[in-house]
Amino acid sequence: MSAQQEFHYRLSRRVGGHRPGAHAGTSLGTGLEFAAHVSLFDRPDPRRLDVRASLRSNRDEWLVRVSRQRAGIALHALVDVSASMSFGAPRSKLHIAADFVEALGFSAFRMGDLFGMLAFDSEERTDLYAPARLSRGASSVAAEKLRTLETTRAGVAGLEQVAARVARQGLVFLVSDFHFPLPQLTLALDFLAHADVVPIVIWDAAETEPPTRNAIAPLEDVESGSRRTLWLRPSLRARWRSAVEMRRAEIEGYFGARSIRPFFVEDGRFDADAMSRYFFEVV
Amino acid sequence: MSNIEFAHSWVLLLLPLALLPLLRGRKDTLAYSSLFWLPRDRAGQLAAAFGKAFAVTAMASIIVALAGPGRPESQVLRTGQGAEIMVLMDRSRSMDLRMMPSDWRTIDPIIRTQQAWHRGPQKSKTARDLLSQFIAERSDDRFSLMFFSGGPLLAVPFTQRDVVLQAGITAAGIGVGLNETNVGRALLTAIEAFDDRPYSGSRIILLVSDGGAHLNARTRNRIAAGLARNRIALYWLYLRSINSPALDIEDPRTEIAPEIALHRFFQTLRTPYRAYQAEVEEDLARAVADVGKQQNLPLDYVEHIPRRDYAPYFLGVAAFSCFMLLVYRVLQLRSWT
Structure with a gap:
C-alpha cells in the first residue's frame, strides 16, 4: 500500500452535536x-x-x-457492493472504493471526526458494517473487507435501509457505479436530506472507453445475466462514448436537481487531491 | 434426390446435441458491469446469431454425415441401340505370343518361325487395344467381360460404363497367361450369364481366342442348347499364329486340330455363327469392325444405379461451418486488457 492518502473536506452548513470538532456548529x-x-x-x-x-x-x-462551539461530525461511506462493482481491469471498482474508504477514514481521524461504513447490495450487508467511531485503523479493516469481498448479488435495494440508518446531520459518501435506474435513489436521498451527500461515481476505464481492437465482443451483464454482442468498430465506439457521456449528463442532472455535485473516479485510482478540490469548489 | 435413406439412422438420435451451442455457456462471454447503458448493435447481434447458427450447423451436419445419408440403390430402365455383347477373352499363355507380321507371306519359310517369335505385336495386346477401341466406339452396347483359360473368370458384368470396361480390359494385361484353354467351360459360363436376364435385344458372345479345344459330346450338346435357349449369336475372333491351321481348310484330315474341330462344331449350330480369322493385326481390326456392323438393334435393359453417398456434402458443410467458427473465434474479443 502506498502512502496514506488524505483529503480535506468541509460542510456547507452548520451542524449540531455537542462533541467538539472542526466544523461550524449550531450549539x-x-x-x-x-x-x-x-x-x-x-x-x-x-x-x-x-x-x-x-x-x-x-x-x-x-x-x-x-x-x-465547533462540532465534530460523523462521516459515513455507503458502499455499493453489488456484482457490478466487482468489474474492472486491472483493479476492480471495489478496490478503488476500498482505497477511497481508507483515505476517508484516515482523513476523518485527522480531522477528529467519526468514520463509519455501511455496505449494501440487494439488502444491507451487515457483515461489512463498521460503526461510526474515532479510530485510526477502522477504515483499513473496512477497506480490507471490501478488497477481499466476493460479490455476487445484484441490485441496490439495500440502499434505503442503510440510508435510513445514517439519516442525520453529517457527511455521507454514496460510493457506487450508479449502474441502476436513478429513480431508485430518490427515497434514499430523501432520507439523507439533513446530511451532506457526496456521490462518488466509480467507473472503470474498460466501461467508459471501448476496446481499441476491432472485434466481436460477446458481453454478459454480471447482474442481470442478459447478453449482448457488439461488433466493435469506429462508429460503434463513437456511440459507446456518447452513451457514456449521456449517462454522465443524466447522473449530473439528477443530482443537480438536489444541488448535489457527483464526484467521478474514472481513471482507475482514487485521487485524494481531486477530492479536496471538489470540496473547495462545491462548498 | 427425392428419397434419402440413412445407413445408421440411430445416429440421428444424437441430433438434439446440435442444440448445445444455444445453451447459455459462460466461457465465451466477457463479463460487463451493466449492459443497459451500452448502445444496441444490430451488426453485433447478427454476428452472434451467425456464430450460433454455424455452431449448430456444424454439429448437425456432422451428426447427419455420421448417420450416412445417401440415395438408395435403384434400377433404371434404359433403351439403347445395339446389342448385349459378352466378350469372352482367352488369357492362355499362347495369347502372350506375337501376331504374325503383316508381311509374313514374303518372309522366307525357314526363318519365318523365328521371325514370328520376335516381330509383330503381342496377340493379347493387339486384341486388348482393339477391344478397348471397339467398346469405346460402341457406347450404346452393353458389354460384359469374361476371361478364361483353365476356367472362366467374370471380370465385368453387363454394363454400359465405359470406364469400368476399359479398366477390365487393362486388367487383362496384368501378369502372364495360364497354360490351359478350356473353351467349353468358358462358353457354358458365358451362356449362363444370359440365363436370368430378360431378352431385350440381340445377344452376342464374342470369343477372342487363338486356339480351340476338343469338346466332348455332352458339352457340345449343352452349348448348342444354351445358345439356342438364350438366342445368342456366336462370333469367333480367331487369332491365327504361326503353325496354327487356318479355319477354312476343307481337308477332313485336319479334324484332329482342335481349332478346326471347334469351328466345325460351331458351324453345326442352329444359332448364328461367324468366324473371323485374323492372322495379322489388320485382319483383326477388320474383323472387329465387321462385328460392329452386324448388330445394331434396339436394346432395352435395366441399369443398376449404385447407392450414392451424400455424407461428403454434409461433411463439407460441417468443415465450412467449422472454418467460419474459427474466423468468429479469431475476431472475438476475449479479455478486456
Whole structure:
C-alpha cells in the first residue's frame, strides 16, 4: 500500500452535536465564534463577562458573551457492493472504493471526526458494517473487507435501509457505479436530506472507453445475466462514448436537481487531491 | 434426390446435441458491469446469431454425415441401340505370343518361325487395344467381360460404363497367361450369364481366342442348347499364329486340330455363327469392325444405379461451418486488457 492518502473536506452548513470538532456548529459552548450576549443570570459564567457591552446596555444588567462551539461530525461511506462493482481491469471498482474508504477514514481521524461504513447490495450487508467511531485503523479493516469481498448479488435495494440508518446531520459518501435506474435513489436521498451527500461515481476505464481492437465482443451483464454482442468498430465506439457521456449528463442532472455535485473516479485510482478540490469548489 | 435413406439412422438420435451451442455457456462471454447503458448493435447481434447458427450447423451436419445419408440403390430402365455383347477373352499363355507380321507371306519359310517369335505385336495386346477401341466406339452396347483359360473368370458384368470396361480390359494385361484353354467351360459360363436376364435385344458372345479345344459330346450338346435357349449369336475372333491351321481348310484330315474341330462344331449350330480369322493385326481390326456392323438393334435393359453417398456434402458443410467458427473465434474479443 502506498502512502496514506488524505483529503480535506468541509460542510456547507452548520451542524449540531455537542462533541467538539472542526466544523461550524449550531450549539453554543467554548469557541472563538461570537454568537450573542446573554444575561449573567441566564448564563452564570463570570469569566465571559463583557464589561463594555454591559455598560452600553440599556437595561442595566451584566451581559455575558456566548460563542459557538465547533462540532465534530460523523462521516459515513455507503458502499455499493453489488456484482457490478466487482468489474474492472486491472483493479476492480471495489478496490478503488476500498482505497477511497481508507483515505476517508484516515482523513476523518485527522480531522477528529467519526468514520463509519455501511455496505449494501440487494439488502444491507451487515457483515461489512463498521460503526461510526474515532479510530485510526477502522477504515483499513473496512477497506480490507471490501478488497477481499466476493460479490455476487445484484441490485441496490439495500440502499434505503442503510440510508435510513445514517439519516442525520453529517457527511455521507454514496460510493457506487450508479449502474441502476436513478429513480431508485430518490427515497434514499430523501432520507439523507439533513446530511451532506457526496456521490462518488466509480467507473472503470474498460466501461467508459471501448476496446481499441476491432472485434466481436460477446458481453454478459454480471447482474442481470442478459447478453449482448457488439461488433466493435469506429462508429460503434463513437456511440459507446456518447452513451457514456449521456449517462454522465443524466447522473449530473439528477443530482443537480438536489444541488448535489457527483464526484467521478474514472481513471482507475482514487485521487485524494481531486477530492479536496471538489470540496473547495462545491462548498 | 427425392428419397434419402440413412445407413445408421440411430445416429440421428444424437441430433438434439446440435442444440448445445444455444445453451447459455459462460466461457465465451466477457463479463460487463451493466449492459443497459451500452448502445444496441444490430451488426453485433447478427454476428452472434451467425456464430450460433454455424455452431449448430456444424454439429448437425456432422451428426447427419455420421448417420450416412445417401440415395438408395435403384434400377433404371434404359433403351439403347445395339446389342448385349459378352466378350469372352482367352488369357492362355499362347495369347502372350506375337501376331504374325503383316508381311509374313514374303518372309522366307525357314526363318519365318523365328521371325514370328520376335516381330509383330503381342496377340493379347493387339486384341486388348482393339477391344478397348471397339467398346469405346460402341457406347450404346452393353458389354460384359469374361476371361478364361483353365476356367472362366467374370471380370465385368453387363454394363454400359465405359470406364469400368476399359479398366477390365487393362486388367487383362496384368501378369502372364495360364497354360490351359478350356473353351467349353468358358462358353457354358458365358451362356449362363444370359440365363436370368430378360431378352431385350440381340445377344452376342464374342470369343477372342487363338486356339480351340476338343469338346466332348455332352458339352457340345449343352452349348448348342444354351445358345439356342438364350438366342445368342456366336462370333469367333480367331487369332491365327504361326503353325496354327487356318479355319477354312476343307481337308477332313485336319479334324484332329482342335481349332478346326471347334469351328466345325460351331458351324453345326442352329444359332448364328461367324468366324473371323485374323492372322495379322489388320485382319483383326477388320474383323472387329465387321462385328460392329452386324448388330445394331434396339436394346432395352435395366441399369443398376449404385447407392450414392451424400455424407461428403454434409461433411463439407460441417468443415465450412467449422472454418467460419474459427474466423468468429479469431475476431472475438476475449479479455478486456
